[in-house]
Each structure stands twice: as structure tokens, then as C-alpha cells.
Amino acid sequence: GSGAFGSCIGLTDVTIPDSVTEIGGEAFESCIGLTSVTIGKGVTKIGYSAFSGCNKIKTLNINCKTVPYLGMTSLKELTLGNNVNEIEREAFRGCTGLTDVIIPDSVTEIGKSAFKNCSNITSLTIGKGLTTIHLGDTDYSGDNQKTPFNGCNQIEKLDINCKIVPRLNIKSLKEVIIGDNVNTIDKDSFSNCTGLTNITIGNNVTTISDNAFSGCTGLTTLTIPDNVTKIGERAFNNCSGLITVTIGKGLDHYESWSFYGCNNVKTLNINCKDVKDVGFKSLTELNMGNNVINIWVYTFRNCSLLTSVTIPESVAFIGAYAFDGCSNLTTAIFKSNASWKLESYGGHINIQEELENPSKAAQYLRSSASHCSWTRN
Known part of the structure; x- marks a missing residue:
């Protein structure tokens, strides 16, 4: 009940068993010797100031469905059990001793400012169950001061596996691993993460939304897996460090502004x-796979550094001006030259x-013949 163990300064470890449903207000207030707390899955209510003044708690193992604000700012080790569904608003605000946080698959909701100013977290893992992440006064308000990880300025690695990757506003990231449970990378998810140098996109991602990686100037290599079908407007806008880009066979919707x-x-x-x-006007190497059918108008126009190109047998259409202005193109290998013809004003x-x-x-590709469309049966 309320104040049940208040000021028991000799306590160092507390285990709340699964059978307990409520921890009363001020139940462990001023237990200044406490260093480790375990809370079982049966707890449904934790009263006001239950652990107030317990300033030496280093370890918390918690498995109740809803994790509220506990005021344990001295935490260094946090274990969230597989029974946890929700991390409430400001639950771990100001826990500057935390360095590694794992959000289990069972968690579906993270509240506003849940890990605010946990300034020493360097590694963050988010499981596949997450469906709601509160960003501000509403889920989509864009109020950066209330995002769950606002002020966490040392997070360098993110491993995330929820179906929709939201905007987390973690600008310190260097590595992002997007798991195979993910199907959508949401709008602005990693925009302006200028230190991001390594991203792994899971094999089941289908959509990379508008501005998802806009301004990620540290990226040098990008691989879009086969399952991605859509890349949104400015998804990789001003990723000026990119040198190598690989695009899989599934992509069917992308815009000139995507890159x-x-x-x-x-x-x-x-x-x-x-x-x-x-x-991509600085291309020196172009490799097209056997899934390519259409090379549309203007696609490689003015790629003046390109010296050779191989046209796969699968290609059936080359649009007008596709290689116009490729002034250094000296070698073009057509894997099949059968039935190719120019569509000119006078006919075929x-x-x-x-x-x-x-x-x-x-x-032919770079000369006046490039002003025509090329087709084959």
C-alpha cells in the first residue's frame, strides 16, 4: 500500500512478483540504498512517487503492460520484458546513464518524450510490434521537442523492425539497419542525418516515402532491394556523397526528383x-540487368563521362535523346541487335x-539517331 516501505534505507534489491497488481503511492519513497528493481507482469498501477528519492537505482527489469514515469534517472541498465505494450510519456526522461536500449517486439506504443535527454544512448533497437509513436501534441504535429528521443544526441546505431519506420528525429545516426518486418520507410524518417554512412534496407520494404533520406550527405553507397516498388519525391534529395547506387528489379514508381x-x-x-x-550526370559506369525493358527519353542525356554501355537482350525500347550528349561514349554492346529500328518521321x-x-x-546512340525512339519486336 501507500508508503509501505518508505525510507527503508537498507533495501538494495526489490523484486515485485507477477502476482502483485498495484504498487501504492510512495511505496518505496526515499529507499536510498536501492540499486536494482524488478517489476513483474501483473502490475497494472504504480502510484504517485512510488520510487521518489531512490537516486541510486542502476538496474530496472520491468515487465508490466504499461511502463509509466518512475523517476529513476540514475538507471544504467534497462530490460523491458516481452509483456510490455506501452512506454508512457516521459517514462525514462533524463536517464543519462543509459547507453543501450532495446524495445521488444511486444511494444506497440511509445509516448511523447519517453527517452528525452537520455543523452548517452549510443545504440537503439526497436522491435517489430511498434505501431504508434507520439511525435508531438499529436502523432504528426512535428513538435521536435516532444519526440520520444529528443535530446538523445549520441545515438549512432539504430536497428528497427516495425512495419512502418516513423520519423524519429535522431540526427546523430551513423548506421541504420531496417529489418525484414518493415514494409514502409515513412516520410522524413531520416532526413538530414548528415553523419549517416551505412544503411541496410530489409528485403520486404516496398515503399521509401518522400524525403525519407533527404540530405543524408554522408551516404556513399545505396542498395535498393528487389521488393521496393516505390521511391517517393526527393527521397534521396541532396545525398551528395553518393557514389554507387544499386536499384533492384521491383521498382516501378520513382520520379526525376527522387535523387x-x-x-x-x-x-x-x-x-x-x-x-x-x-x-546522374557524373556516371562513369552503367550496368543494366536483364529485367530492364524500357530506357526512357533523356535518361542518360549529357552523361559525358560515360565511355561504354551494354544494352541487355531484354531491352525493347530506347527513348529519344536517351544517350544524347554522351560525347565520350565509344562502345555500345547490344546483347541482341535483332529487329532494332528507328522510329523516324519517314517511318521505320x-x-x-x-x-x-x-x-x-x-x-548511333549519341548522334542524330538519338533524336529518334528505338524499338524492336
Whole structure:
């Protein structure tokens, strides 16, 4: 009950068994010797100031469904059990001793400012159960002062596996691992994480939303797995450090603005059905897979550093001006030259014989013939 063990200064460890349903107000107030607390899964209510003044608690193992604010700011080790569903508002605010936090799969909701100013967390793992994360006065208010991890300025690694990856506003990240349970990376999730150098995108992600990685200037390599079907507007806007980009076969919706400002990409490996212009004008190496069918208009226009290209047998359409202005393109290898023809104002012009010679084929791609669409049966 209320004040049951108040000021029991000799207590060092407390275990609340699963059978207990309520911890009364001030139950352990001023138990200044407490260093370790375990709270079982049966607790449904923890009273006001239950652990007030317990300033030496270093370890908390907690397994009740809802974790409230406990005021244990001296924590160094936190274990959240698999019975925990919700971490309430400000639950661990100001726990500067925490360095590693694991949110188990059972957690579905994290409240506003739940880990605010836990300034020494360096590694964060979020399980697959998370469905609600409160960002501000409403879930989508954008009030950065109330995001669950506001003030956590040392988090360098994030391992996240919930279905929708939300905007967490953790700008100190260097590594992000997005698990195979994830299907959507939400709008602005990692925007302006300028120190981010390594991202792993899970095999079941289908959507990378608008501005998801916008301004992540530290990224040098990007791999979009086969299951990704959509990349939103400015998803990788101004990722100016990117050098190598690999795009899998599943992508069917992306925009010219998806990679706006990625001006230093040298190598593109692409295997989606439709290859479109995304502004990679610094390309020196282009590898197209056997899933590519259409190379659309202007796609590689003015890629003046490109010297060679191989057109897979799967390609059936090359849009007008696709390789226009590729002034250093000297070799073009067509894996199949059969049935290729130019769509000109005068009708069809068969060019399959000219394409047998890689040098002549390159000349066709970059010359006035590039002003026509190329098709094959």
C-alpha cells in the first residue's frame, strides 16, 4: 500500500512478483540504498512517487503492460520484458546513464518524450510490434521537442523492425539497419542525418516515402532491394556523397526528383523494368540487368563521362535523346541487335546491321539517331 516501505534505507534489491497488481503511492519513497528493481507482469498501477528519492537505482527489469514515469534517472541498465505494450510519456526522461536500449517486439506504443535527454544512448533497437509513436501534441504535429528521443544526441546505431519506420528525429545516426518486418520507410524518417554512412534496407520494404533520406550527405553507397516498388519525391534529395547506387528489379514508381542533387554518383547498377532520368550526370559506369525493358527519353542525356554501355537482350525500347550528349561514349554492346529500328518521321529504319559494330552502335546512340525512339519486336 501507500508508503509501505518508505525510507527503508537498507533495501538494495526489490523484486515485485507477477502476482502483485498495484504498487501504492510512495511505496518505496526515499529507499536510498536501492540499486536494482524488478517489476513483474501483473502490475497494472504504480502510484504517485512510488520510487521518489531512490537516486541510486542502476538496474530496472520491468515487465508490466504499461511502463509509466518512475523517476529513476540514475538507471544504467534497462530490460523491458516481452509483456510490455506501452512506454508512457516521459517514462525514462533524463536517464543519462543509459547507453543501450532495446524495445521488444511486444511494444506497440511509445509516448511523447519517453527517452528525452537520455543523452548517452549510443545504440537503439526497436522491435517489430511498434505501431504508434507520439511525435508531438499529436502523432504528426512535428513538435521536435516532444519526440520520444529528443535530446538523445549520441545515438549512432539504430536497428528497427516495425512495419512502418516513423520519423524519429535522431540526427546523430551513423548506421541504420531496417529489418525484414518493415514494409514502409515513412516520410522524413531520416532526413538530414548528415553523419549517416551505412544503411541496410530489409528485403520486404516496398515503399521509401518522400524525403525519407533527404540530405543524408554522408551516404556513399545505396542498395535498393528487389521488393521496393516505390521511391517517393526527393527521397534521396541532396545525398551528395553518393557514389554507387544499386536499384533492384521491383521498382516501378520513382520520379526525376527522387535523387535530385545526387551529383556525384559514378556507378549505377539498375535492374527495374523502366529506367528513367534521375539526374546522374557524373556516371562513369552503367550496368543494366536483364529485367530492364524500357530506357526512357533523356535518361542518360549529357552523361559525358560515360565511355561504354551494354544494352541487355531484354531491352525493347530506347527513348529519344536517351544517350544524347554522351560525347565520350565509344562502345555500345547490344546483347541482341535483332529487329532494332528507328522510329523516324519517314517511318521505320532498320539498323540491326549497324549495331553489330560496338563503335558504330555507340555513334548511333549519341548522334542524330538519338533524336529518334528505338524499338524492336
